[in-house]
Amino acid sequence: MLKLTRKVEYSLIALRHMQNAGHEAVCSARVIAERYGIPYDLLAKILQLLARESIITAVQGPKGGYRINARLGDISLIDFFELIEGPVGISDCNLDEDCDRDSICNIRKPITRINNNIRSVFSNITLDDVTL
Amino acid sequence: MLKLTRKVEYSLIALRHMQNAGHEAVCSARVIAERYGIPYDLLAKILQLLARESIITAVQGPKGGYRINARLGDISLIDFFELIEGPVGISDCNLDEDCDRDSICNIRKPITRINNNIRSVFSNITLDDVTL
DNA sequence: AATAAATACGATATATTTAGTCGTAGTTAG
DNA sequence: CTAACTACGACTAAATATATCGTATTTATT
Structure with a gap:
């Protein structure tokens, strides 16, 4: 539960590696x-x-x-995650899918609130914070 | 990625239901x-x-x-999650399992830092915040 | 005492998601 | 022209999450 995917982890590892190698260096997969x-x-x-x-x-x-192209300090983790994995949310009801239980769900509001908290954490971290 | 399990969601729904029903009321599954x-x-x-x-x-x-027994305001979400799902972390290296890549991993530190941020969010929310 | 409505709990099955592999094609430095 | 790369879709495998089943126990009600 609440885990990053390997795709994201491997991406971060690779980006950091490239950043360490210097912006002109070309690194092969x-x-x-x-x-x-x-x-x-x-x-x-x-x-x-x-x-x-x-x-x-x-x-x-x-x-x-490959070599780094974007300015990693300009990309927040939440944007990065969604670029790689698509929409991110702690519950399906936070991912514009419409939920069957929608009308009767009694925890929608608090879940949304918590989801916003989590997104906010990832919004305030940039790729540079991980790779530099 | 980063989703709660249904087990957790259903738990929260049930707890809120019971809380709404009143502390003496007995609610069947x-x-x-x-x-x-x-x-x-x-x-x-x-x-x-x-x-x-x-x-x-x-x-x-x-x-x-069933009826509510514990004081939900005393239980943080992170404790609740771990009670239901076991250790929670955004990456395996945050779950005392030892990772093969340990010695060469270049993102361990930032991942740990981020993991602590996330845990901190869930530590500062209690069950009451969701169910009340 | 019998019945029915509950909880208790391990075992198993299904579905979904994530991770990893394969085959084939395109690009280009040497 | 060949070897070392990237490009990309299709496929398979593994892991995880979700759901179901079978059987036992408890107890209020009749």
């Missing part, structure tokens, strides 16, 4: 995967996603790889 | 299940768990059911 014991195929797919979202830039061909 | 569209078998098991943990008291026999 293979190197990062081996360095941190992450399944290569999975990491590759994740980095492709981050590239599509312009957080990193892909460099193709041999000696290729 | 069947009635609560039907009222909120919760699978009876599942709710029954959850209420048994809450009873074992002395949060509610079971009354056996016909006309039996």
Whole structure:
């Protein structure tokens, strides 16, 4: 319960690695995967996603790889999470899906309130706070 | 990602229902299940768990059911979650399991920090805040 | 005493989500 | 032209969460 996914964890690990390597350095998926014991195929797919979202830039061909593109200090964790995983909420009723129990639910309000608290925590942390 | 389990949600719904019913009232699992569209078998098991943990008291026999026992204002959400689901953390490395990547992980510290933030949110909310 | 309405609880089954793998194609430095 | 990369969809496997079932016990009511 309340856990981040591996996709998010691996993303953060990779971003921090790239940041440590310097903004010009090009890091390949293979190197990062081996360095941190992450399944290569999975990491590759994740980095492709981050590239599509312009957080990193892909460099193709041999000696290729990725380097950081976005300013990580400008991206909040909640935005990052939702970029990778889609809408985030502690309960389905916080994810614009409409709930069957909607009309009779007796904890909707407090759950929404708590959800906002959690989102606020992640809104006030940027990627730099994790990767720097 | 970051979602509560149904077990937790159903618990909160049931507790709020019981609180609304008054502290002396005895509420049966069947009635609560039907009222909120919760699978009876599942709710029954959850209420048994809450009873074992002395949060509610079971009354056996016909006309039996449960009533609130603990002072809900004294129980933080984080304690409640861990009572029901066991250790809670946003990542495995926050759950005393030892992680293979431990020695090479580059995001352990920030993840721990964030985990503490989240726990702090749930520590500062009591069951009364949800059920009252 | 019999019955019916409850709780008690472990075992099992189902569904959903997450994680990981595979195959194939495109790109480019050397 | 080949080897080392990225790109991406389809697929499989594993983990987790959710739900169901079977059986036993308790007790108010009749």
